[in-house]
Amino acid sequence: MIPPFQRFMDDNRTAVWRLLHVLCLPDDVEDCFQETFLSALRAYPKLTDARNLRGWVLTIAERKAMDSHRSRKRRPRPVESAPDRAARSPDGSDPELWEAVRALPPKQRTAVTHRFVADLTYRDISRVMGTTEEAARQNVREGLRKLREVLR
Amino acid sequence: MSMEERLRNAAAALEEAPELDLTDRAADEGLVDVAFATVDSPFGTLVAAMTNKGLVRLALAPVRVDDVVADLSRRLSPRIFEMPSRVDPVRRELDEYFAGKRWAFDVSVDWTLSSGFNSRVLHATARIQYGEVSSYGKVAAKAGSPRAARAAGNALHTNPIAIVVPCHRVVGSNGSLTGYGGGLPMKEALLRLEGAIG
Numbered sequence: 001m002i003p004p005f006q007r008f009m010d011d012n013r014t015a016v017w018r019l020l021h022v023l024c025l026p027d028d029v030e031d032c033f034q035e036t037f038l039s040a041l042r043a044y045p046k047l048t049d050a051r052n053l054r055g056w057v058l059t060i061a062e063r064k065a066m067d068s069h070r071s072r073k074r075r076p077r078p079v080e081s082a083p084d085r086a087a088r089s090p091d092g093s094d095p096e097l098w099e100a101v102r103a104l105p106p107k108q109r110t111a112v113t114h115r116f117v118a119d120l121t122y123r124d125i126s127r128v129m130g131t132t133e134e135a136a137r138q139n140v141r142e143g144l145r146k147l148r149e150v151l152r
Numbered sequence: 153m154s155m156e157e158r159l160r161n162a163a164a165a166l167e168e169a170p171e172l173d174l175t176d177r178a179a180d181e182g183l184v185d186v187a188f189a190t191v192d193s194p195f196g197t198l199v200a201a202m203t204n205k206g207l208v209r210l211a212l213a214p215v216r217v218d219d220v221v222a223d224l225s226r227r228l229s230p231r232i233f234e235m236p237s238r239v240d241p242v243r244r245e246l247d248e249y250f251a252g253k254r255w256a257f258d259v260s261v262d263w264t265l266s267s268g269f270n271s272r273v274l275h276a277t278a279r280i281q282y283g284e285v286s287s288y289g290k291v292a293a294k295a296g297s298p299r300a301a302r303a304a305g306n307a308l309h310t311n312p313i314a315i316v317v318p319c320h321r322v323v324g325s326n327g328s329l330t331g332y333g334g335g336l337p338m339k340e341a342l343l344r345l346e347g348a349i350g
Binding site: 001002003004005006008009013014016017018021022033034037038041042044045093094097098101112116117144147148151 | 155156158159160161162163164165166167168169170172174177178181183185221222225226229230231232233234
């Protein structure tokens with residue numbers, strides 16, 4: 001059963017917000033947050049499968065985050081840039097780690113964030129990514145291995 | 153600390169999401185399929201819901217708002233938002249009605265929630281004038297089934313739009329009030345307000 005939209009939003013907004021904090025520049029988080037749920041709202045009546053609504057909205061959020069990076073690249077930016085980012089990052093939660101997560105290859109990054117930031121099961125991750133459960137585990141394992149390497 | 157733990161701890165330290173109210177933007181884009189709000193009345197808190205066709209639900213007290221929302225989400229659309237401004241016209245008309253200053257409702261009605269015989273019974277009921285009463289047998293007859301008085305009673309029991317579709321104006325053939333979703337005292341009070349009973 002697809003829940004009323006407000007319920008769906010209340011159940012998933014923190015997972016989306018945290019994922020966006022990991023993936024976006026701090027200035028873009030709020031915009032992406034709104035845009036994610038607006039996109040979800042547009043598509044909502046067409047949903048038929050209430051399983052893994054979280055995985056579904058996280059995929060939208062991920063796309064919004066990537067769009068925000070692309071549109072930043074097109075806009076000329078003032079001097080502030082990469083080094084500024086960690087300093088201004090409001091996450092206060094291990095910016096070095098998140099920097100390394102952002103640098104992971106896309107599949108590993110998705111698998112790792114969905115597993116540890118949004119708390120999806122491997123099964124749900126595999127559904128979102130259209131892979132087998134084993135491939136989802138493999139992506140997480142690979143991602144973790146790379147993080148250990150980089151953060152040693 | 154393992155990398156898994158480090159990730160979990162760092163994720164837990166990220167802030168919680170702020171409240172997000174998309175109602176205005178959803179309304180701008182025409183993405184609100186159902187708007188609801190509570191309405192205070194002399195008979196407790198009612199819940200009213202509007203679609204773009206009109207009033208689709210008026211639930212009598214005692215009712216849990218969440219239950220009404222869940223039901224409408226399932227039967228109409230999950231794009232349901234609390235929007236008192238869209239319910240204001242209904243609220244105004246109800247206020248006037250309860251004050252004895254309004255004899256008929258102008259708000260349009262969305263009949264989507266009833267179908268078949270039930271719908272025919274409710275349409276017949278909607279034509280009973282302020283200050284008058286009818287019987288279960290008569291509305292059944294108007295709905296095309298003269299002997300279905302009992303079924304008409306059941307149909308009225310499912311009335312999604314209380315008061316505005318005046319199921320309180322249907323009584324037993326001997327004049328007894330019989331039953332009402334909001335309780336018999338309310339039915340009696342409404343009929344007294346309308347001058348249908350002394």
